[in-house]
Each structure stands twice: as structure tokens, then as C-alpha cells.
Amino acid sequence: MMDPEKYNILAGKLSWDKEKPKILIASTVVPESVLELLKSKCELILIKKESKNHILSKVQGVHGIFWATKTHLDEEIIDAAGLNLTTVCTMSAGYDHIDTKTLKLKGIKFANTPGVLNAAVADTAVLLALAASRRLHEGREDIESGNWKTGLQPRLGVDISGSTVGIIGLGEIGQAIAKRLVPFEVSQFLYTGHTEKPEAKSLKAKLVNLETLNKEADFIFISCPLNNETKGMINKDFFGKVKKAAVLVNIARGDIVEQQDLIEALKSGKIFAAGLDVMTPEPLPSDSELLKLSNVVLTPHIGSATKKTREQMAELTAHNMLRGLGGENMITPVNL
Numbered sequence: 001m002m003d004p005e006k007y008n009i010l011a012g013k014l015s016w017d018k019e020k021p022k023i024l025i026a027s028t029v030v031p032e033s034v035l036e037l038l039k040s041k042c043e044l045i046l047i048k049k050e051s052k053n054h055i056l057s058k059v060q061g062v063h064g065i066f067w068a069t070k071t072h073l074d075e076e077i078i079d080a081a082g083l084n085l086t087t088v089c090t091m092s093a094g095y096d097h098i099d100t101k102t103l104k105l106k107g108i109k110f111a112n113t114p115g116v117l118n119a120a121v122a123d124t125a126v127l128l129a130l131a132a133s134r135r136l137h138e139g140r141e142d143i144e145s146g147n148w149k150t151g152l153q154p155r156l157g158v159d160i161s162g163s164t165v166g167i168i169g170l171g172e173i174g175q176a177i178a179k180r181l182v183p184f185e186v187s188q189f190l191y192t193g194h195t196e197k198p199e200a201k202s203l204k205a206k207l208v209n210l211e212t213l214n215k216e217a218d219f220i221f222i223s224c225p226l227n228n229e230t231k232g233m234i235n236k237d238f239f240g241k242v243k244k245a246a247v248l249v250n251i252a253r254g255d256i257v258e259q260q261d262l263i264e265a266l267k268s269g270k271i272f273a274a275g276l277d278v279m280t281p282e283p284l285p286s287d288s289e290l291l292k293l294s295n296v297v298l299t300p301h302i303g304s305a306t307k308k309t310r311e312q313m314a315e316l317t318a319h320n321m322l323r324g325l326g327g328e329n330m331i332t333p334v335n336l
């Protein structure tokens with residue numbers, strides 16, 4: 001349910017001098033309650049097809065872009081919007097699909113939706129870690145193919161209890177993953193990052209470099225943003241040093257991992273298993289080699305896909321948009 005007071009929004013007070021501002025909403029996933037709120041203040045231009053040409057044909061003259069698609073919001077679309085455009089809000093935490101350089105150059109305000117999805121994404125990470133380490137996919141295959149052996153199961157998994165968990169990027173999502181794993185009796189948490197995180201103290205997590213995490217972690221969680229520094233960071237070199245019984249979980253972005261190198265590592269037994277919510281490309285083609293591997297558990301980028309979380313993301317995006325258009329401080333702006 002929408003709570004107009006939640007963000008202390010100027011919902012009632014917001015008014016425009018002349019006509020209502022126009023917002024392009026590139027989404028079919030925005031809840032009706034959020035559309036209603038926006039409709040009361042703005043003229044909405046709804047994009048029902050995710051095709052770039054369709055978006056280009058609708059975007060001209062808009063004041064705001066509410067972006068809830070993984071389509072690249074690139075310079076061409078931003079240019080096509082024209083000079084009215086003041087505010088872009090993405091209904092996502094990550095914004096590697098947004099041309100922030102062009103937004104900055106043009107002085108366009110930008111906001112994302114951090115925070116509200118931490119729990120859902122961290123839950124997905126734990127789901128994948130357990131599923132991959134306990135060979136969920138292979139077990140299912142055994143049942144389906146009639147290969148379920150009687151007696152004690154020979155397909156042995158690896159334990160989280162007593163393990164060393166490495167978290168690449170101890171931001172809010174990384175911390176939420178670690179907090180969920182504490183009751184699993186993890187032996188120690190390692191994390192990588194540029195600086196020590198104050199929150200790491202209560203988790204007794206130790207800041208290490210990627211090389212140390214690579215060599216020591218039994219479970220490796222990727223929870224950092226995709227950028228020039230992290231693109232392709234988990235590659236052949238990494239898999240050359242990883243523990244044979246290690247489990248890799250990626251809930252961040254597919255491009256942080258060199259996917260072909262991961263496939264080779266999974267096939268050759270350099271790594272035990274992987275649980276991936278993100279991959280390259282998305283959607284993954286149905287003939288991808290990843291789908292042929294038994295030691296991989298895949299989910300189709302469902303990290304934030306719960307009803308409550310998506311409603312909260314949409315609400316936050318809407319409130320950012322109204323504030324941005326109204327010249328107020330946005331709730332979760334990105335400093336470009």
C-alpha cells in the first residue's frame with residue numbers, strides 16, 4: 001500500500017506552474033498504486049514494449065524518465081528526450097545500464113533505489129549458496145532420470161558451517177548476506193573493498209585483498225557494483241587459484257565474471273559449483289553451455305523480485321521523481 005507520508009513527500013503540496021510535467025515510464029512492472037500517485041501530478045507516457053525504437057518514438061519532450069527496464073538508457077535516448085529532461089530515476093540499485101556520464105554532462109538529476117532491496121537480494125544469495133553447495137540441480141536430475149540410488153546418497157555437498165565466506169564488496173547487500181549467514185556457524189568472513197567498513201566489526205569480518213580471498217574462501221559471494229574496475233575481475237587467473245571445493249555465488253552483475261572462464265572451471269572441477277542469479281547476456285540463450293552443467297544453479301535475475309520489494313522500489317522511484325521534478329532533494333540521489 002502506498003503511504004504518502006512515508007517519505008515525507010510533498011504529495012499534496014507539489015504543484016507545477018503551468019501544465020503537468022511529462023514522465024516516460026519504461027516499464028510494465030510498476031504497481032497501479034504508484035502509477036496513480038504519479039498520474040495525479042504528472043502526465044504519464046507508458047512504454048509497454050521494451051524496444052529501443054519504441055522508446056525513442058515516445059521520449060521526446062519528457063521532463064522525467066522513470067526507468068524500470070534493463071534496456072540501456074543511452075545517450076541517444078537522453079538526447080532524444082530534449083531539453084525538458086531534468087530528472088532520471090531508475091527502479092534498481094545497480095545503474096550500469098544507465099549512461100550516467102551523459103546525465104552528468106547535461107546536468108540531469110539521477111536517483112536509484114538502494115536499501116529497499118537488500119533483504120530480497122541477500123535471501124537470493126543464500127538460496128543460491130545452499131542450492132549450489134548441496135547440489136540441488138544434480139539431485140533433481142537424478143530423480144527425473146531414475147538415477148536416485150537407494151541407500152545413502154553418494155552425491156556429497158559442501159558445508160557452510162565451519163567455512164570461510166568471502167564477500168566481494170561488503171556494501172549493504174554484502175552485509176545483509178553476511179548477517180544471514182551468521183546463524184549458519186560460518187568460521188570467518190573475509191571481504192574485499194577499498195576501505196575498511198565500520199559495519200564489518202560486528203560481523204568479525206576481515207578486510208583482505210582479492211588474492212587472499214581467492215585462495216582462502218570456501219564460499220565466494222559477488223556483491224559489488226559492475227564498473228570498469230570490476231568487469232571481468234573473476235576470470236581464468238582467479239579460477240586458477242580458487243579452492244577446488246569452493247562455491248561461487250553471483251547476485252551482482254554477470255559481467256563481473258568472465259563467463260567462459262567460469263564454464264571451463266566448472267567443467268574441469270577447478271571449482272565445485274556456482275549459483276548465479278545474473279549472467280551474460282540476460283536473458284541467457286536457451287542453448288547456453290551454462291545450462292548444460294550439472295554443478296550450476298541458475299535463477300533468472302530474480303534478486304529483487306518479491307512483491308513487497310518491487311512495490312517499495314517503485315514507490316521510492318516515484319518519490320524521487322516527484323521530488324526531482326519539483327526541485328526538492330531526492331531521497332536517494334546518486335552523486336554523479
Ligand SMILES: O=C(O)C(=O)CO
Binds near residue numbers: 091094117252
Ligand atoms: O536493482 C538491481 O540492480 C538488481 O539487479 C536487483 O536484483
